[in-house]
Every structure is written in C-alpha cells, then in structure tokens.
Amino acid sequence: MKKILIIVPDGGMLFESAGIADILMQANQLHTDGLARPRYHINIATTQPHQVIHTGRGQNEQEGTDVVDWLRLAAPHARRIASICGGAMLLAQSGLLNGRRATTHWKLLETMQSTFPEVKVEEGPLYIQDGPIWTSGGVSSGFDLTLALVEEDYGFSLARDIAQDLVMYLHRPGGQLQFSRYNLRQTCSSGPISDLQAWILENITADLCVEALAEKVAMSPRNFTRIFTRETGVSPARYVSEARLAAAWQHLEKTSDTLDRIAANTGFGSSINLRRIFEKQLQLTPGEYRQRFHCRNVIIFCHLRHKARDLK
Incomplete structure (x- = not known):
C-alpha cells in the first residue's frame, strides 16, 4: 500500500x-x-x-x-x-x-x-x-x-x-504539451526596441529578417541583435517566430480560413511552412490545434452560412 x-x-x-x-x-x-x-x-x-x-x-x-x-x-x-x-x-x-x-x-x-x-x-x-x-x-x-x-x-x-x-486520456495527444497563451516578451521601458516590437506585431507579413529590422532602427545587424536580445530576453528571429505563431493561433481559433490563407496572413508564406512550425513547436498539426481550440461560435456561423447557401 x-x-x-x-x-x-x-x-x-x-x-x-x-x-x-x-x-x-x-x-x-x-x-x-x-x-x-x-x-x-x-x-x-x-x-x-x-x-x-x-x-x-x-x-x-x-x-x-x-x-x-x-x-x-x-x-x-x-x-x-x-x-x-x-x-x-x-x-x-x-x-x-x-x-x-x-x-x-x-x-x-x-x-x-x-x-x-x-x-x-x-x-x-x-x-x-x-x-x-x-x-x-x-x-x-x-x-x-x-x-x-x-x-x-x-x-x-x-x-x-x-x-x-473517468473519461480521461491516459496519454494526451500532442506530445503531452501544456498550451499557453503566448505572452510576447515586451521591453520594460519605451524606446526604439519597444516601438519596433509594436511595429512587428502590426506588420507580421512584412520582411522581418534581422537585416531589415536593424535597418529600421538604424543599427548594424550585429549591434541590433545584441541590444534586442538584451532588452527582450530572446533573439529577433525567435521573437518574430513567436509573434507569427501567436497570430496563426488566433486565426485557427477564431476563423474558418484555409491553412493557405492563414499562412499568407501570418507571414509563413505557405501552409507547408505553417505545418512544419506547428509540428516542431507544438507537436500538433494546425488542423489538430484547430479541432481542439476552435471557437464554437465560428463553427455555428459557418454551419449556418453553408445552410443558407444550400437554400438558395
């Protein structure tokens, strides 16, 4: 015992x-x-x-x-x-x-x-x-x-x-991951890096490579990477990846858009890239994530929209 x-x-x-x-x-x-x-x-x-x-x-x-x-x-x-x-x-x-x-x-x-x-x-x-x-x-x-x-x-x-x-999973799907709401790391003080973070979130489909971001704040790529990492705790590439992934989460949760459209609207370019990042980070496909976290109202709305179209 x-x-x-x-x-x-x-x-x-x-x-x-x-x-x-x-x-x-x-x-x-x-x-x-x-x-x-x-x-x-x-x-x-x-x-x-x-x-x-x-x-x-x-x-x-x-x-x-x-x-x-x-x-x-x-x-x-x-x-x-x-x-x-x-x-x-x-x-x-x-x-x-x-x-x-x-x-x-x-x-x-x-x-x-x-x-x-x-x-x-x-x-x-x-x-x-x-x-x-x-x-x-x-x-x-x-x-x-x-x-x-x-x-x-x-x-x-x-x-x-x-x-x-008890109607439980013995081993949950998705590699036994706990899901978190992305809390994108913001700097504690205002300044060029904080302003750039806000700009990134508003321009998620833009060219967000290190060289382009460094040019936007008038720094060399090396100095920019050092300062950005120091102030945010993550590299510029990691921040961009997290921002795009968070945006993709929201699209999957709140819309019925296709994966190709979501990939285009969140900077991933193609559904293949979107799937690859999801499987790497979450050990789930985008479709599996949507199935688990999709907003019920979106499902109901889509069903009603299809029913209305059928009646025409």
Missing part, C-alpha cells in the same frame, strides 16, 4: 486536490479481488490551524515558508515528491529541484528560471519526472501526473482502466 499526503494551500483550487484524490480512490476500487488492503491510503492536509481550506485566495508568504521548511525535513523520508502547478516554486525554494529538470504552470516558467537558476526549467511538458521528484504544469496536468504515478506503481492496465472510467 502506498501512503499519499496531499498538501493543499489556503486559496488553492479545490478541484485539483479532489480530482487527484478521486483518481487514487478509483485505483482502490478497481479490480479489488484478492487485495487485502487498498492500493493507496490518502490524506489531505492544509497548513491552516482551523483545518479549513478557502478557495480563491492567494497563499500567504508565511504559509509558503512553513511548507518549504516541512519539505526539507520530510524529503529524506519520502519515496517520491510531486508538485502540481505553482507548487513547483516551493520545491525549488526548498532546494529539492537543484540540478533537476522541472516544469510548472506556463505563467511561472520564466520567473522560476530567473529566480532559481540551478533548476533546469522546461516549458511544454504536462509533467516531468527526474528521479524521485515529479513536477507538473497547470492544474489539470496534475491528473496526468497522477495517472502516471498509478502506472508506475501498478502497471499500464490499471492506469488505462481508471482513465477509461
């Missing part, structure tokens, strides 16, 4: 801890014939003395410090430690992630990397295992991590049966 302690901060999302507990309880209930005791013994704890968890409020600093201190003491006695979403920040603060690969919610990735440079932060995966330490991305990716723990403990068949009973 595995003993699982789930620590829920005050202000945390309750469906997160409840969902994890439900997955583990489902493991206890399935195929119980011949089991002398349940597979998992589950406890849910909070740091609050009143033992009541309030949702919708942020974790206070003292609570975080208490959890970090406890983690340092408990880690040597635990077979594995897992974090969900922003919980990875507490693991990093405790030093348990030093030298290890880890992930967290996409909004916290840059903060985590800059605050804890000894952690090998990875963006994209729903969860990462590095030795006895498991970390996951956004809230629902904790469910993916929990299924992976069950599979490690009791095998593929049990994890698959749980996923089927």
Whole structure:
C-alpha cells in the first residue's frame, strides 16, 4: 500500500486536490479481488490551524515558508515528491529541484528560471519526472501526473482502466504539451526596441529578417541583435517566430480560413511552412490545434452560412 499526503494551500483550487484524490480512490476500487488492503491510503492536509481550506485566495508568504521548511525535513523520508502547478516554486525554494529538470504552470516558467537558476526549467511538458521528484504544469496536468504515478506503481492496465472510467486520456495527444497563451516578451521601458516590437506585431507579413529590422532602427545587424536580445530576453528571429505563431493561433481559433490563407496572413508564406512550425513547436498539426481550440461560435456561423447557401 502506498501512503499519499496531499498538501493543499489556503486559496488553492479545490478541484485539483479532489480530482487527484478521486483518481487514487478509483485505483482502490478497481479490480479489488484478492487485495487485502487498498492500493493507496490518502490524506489531505492544509497548513491552516482551523483545518479549513478557502478557495480563491492567494497563499500567504508565511504559509509558503512553513511548507518549504516541512519539505526539507520530510524529503529524506519520502519515496517520491510531486508538485502540481505553482507548487513547483516551493520545491525549488526548498532546494529539492537543484540540478533537476522541472516544469510548472506556463505563467511561472520564466520567473522560476530567473529566480532559481540551478533548476533546469522546461516549458511544454504536462509533467516531468527526474528521479524521485515529479513536477507538473497547470492544474489539470496534475491528473496526468497522477495517472502516471498509478502506472508506475501498478502497471499500464490499471492506469488505462481508471482513465477509461473517468473519461480521461491516459496519454494526451500532442506530445503531452501544456498550451499557453503566448505572452510576447515586451521591453520594460519605451524606446526604439519597444516601438519596433509594436511595429512587428502590426506588420507580421512584412520582411522581418534581422537585416531589415536593424535597418529600421538604424543599427548594424550585429549591434541590433545584441541590444534586442538584451532588452527582450530572446533573439529577433525567435521573437518574430513567436509573434507569427501567436497570430496563426488566433486565426485557427477564431476563423474558418484555409491553412493557405492563414499562412499568407501570418507571414509563413505557405501552409507547408505553417505545418512544419506547428509540428516542431507544438507537436500538433494546425488542423489538430484547430479541432481542439476552435471557437464554437465560428463553427455555428459557418454551419449556418453553408445552410443558407444550400437554400438558395
């Protein structure tokens, strides 16, 4: 039997801890014939003395410090430690992630990397295992991590049966990536680079090679690349690629345009280039992305438009 302690901060999302507990309880209930005791013994704890968890409020600093201190003491006695979403920040603060690969919610990735440079932060995966330490991305990716723990403990068949009973993916399509809204890196102060970033977003189909951008701000390509990277944290080529990819996302989500038209309107030139970038960055085709994130109103509108045309 595995003993699982789930620590829920005050202000945390309750469906997160409840969902994890439900997955583990489902493991206890399935195929119980011949089991002398349940597979998992589950406890849910909070740091609050009143033992009541309030949702919708942020974790206070003292609570975080208490959890970090406890983690340092408990880690040597635990077979594995897992974090969900922003919980990875507490693991990093405790030093348990030093030298290890880890992930967290996409909004916290840059903060985590800059605050804890000894952690090998990875963006994209729903969860990462590095030795006895498991970390996951956004809230629902904790469910993916929990299924992976069950599979490690009791095998593929049990994890698959749980996923089927709860109508979940055992392994999500798309290379197990967590999707983020692109937060294009803006400079903190006004100036030529900030103005250029705004111009790029408004002229996404223009010639945005380094030489053309450098000429626009009256710099040499080498000096421009150095200053742009210093002020934004990414190279000009990376920024342009992210800007075009973000624009393509919006077109796929909000329009019924063909891939050729989207590619032309976002600077990719052809649907082949668009597909290549999507598969490289997201491990999904543009069509698969559209299927998962397309606005329902667009689908309804397109259906009604086709119906009206048929009636003519």
